[in-house]
Amino acid sequence: MAFMDRCSDIGRIRGVDQYVLVDDRGNIVIHDMTEFENVAGVVWSCGQRLSVLGKKNFKYVVFLRKDKNNFLIFPVGKYYLGVVEQKGFVTVEVADAVMEFLNTHLDKKG
């Protein structure tokens, strides 16, 4: 099954509360998020800016929030994925789970 067909499964990854996937022009591809438009812009601008530092080496960025719903951005080929973490989860474990999902399905990107 192609990566794009599996995108809706991102919401099932352990520790993921909300998500939004944007392409390299900032267009929203898929989302399950409240106030997704504002967040999509941040995902795109941060993703692009940090990818300049080394597309292969940039793994993810975590924004630590006072309310504990930490916000993460991952580069996914020509896309960028923004994830809001569920409260009570260990951020590094959530990041690893998302990266494992992406690595499993990225080569089948469609």
Place this chain on the structure above:
Amino acid sequence: MIFFCEDCGEKNDLEGSAFSNGKAVFKCHACGYRNAYFFCPQEKERHRKKDRILKSICCFSEVIGGFLYDTKNGVRETRMPTSLTRADIETLGRAFSHSYTSGQSAYPDILGMYIRIADKYFMIHRVQDNLWVVIVTRTPSLPDDVHKFILDLA
């Protein structure tokens, strides 16, 4: 640089050689009064303190390096590996501070951020309006003592 005599008020134009250790010592050309100015000592002390704190942070075994980035004046202090040039560190500081600000536009309650690049973690904290501390570590969590140092930087 222009300095006014403390005694007669006459204008004295001094060369850079008249300054040392944050002090300008000169004899007024009009009245001969010997002046000794201390310029920005508090600012210098603040910079020294930040450098000391950065040095302390970099002593932890988990910490690879770090730097202070000022959005107006660029890199202020650096203890990054010498393989990185000043321009490289400027690029990192600019990218990190812009990303942090961008993140805050969606989530104003952001307290800090970290970025995983290869197997390193770049911890970024805003310590003043225009000042950021960036710490490079081998692990995604900082020791409590390092957090305390970061709070001291603010």
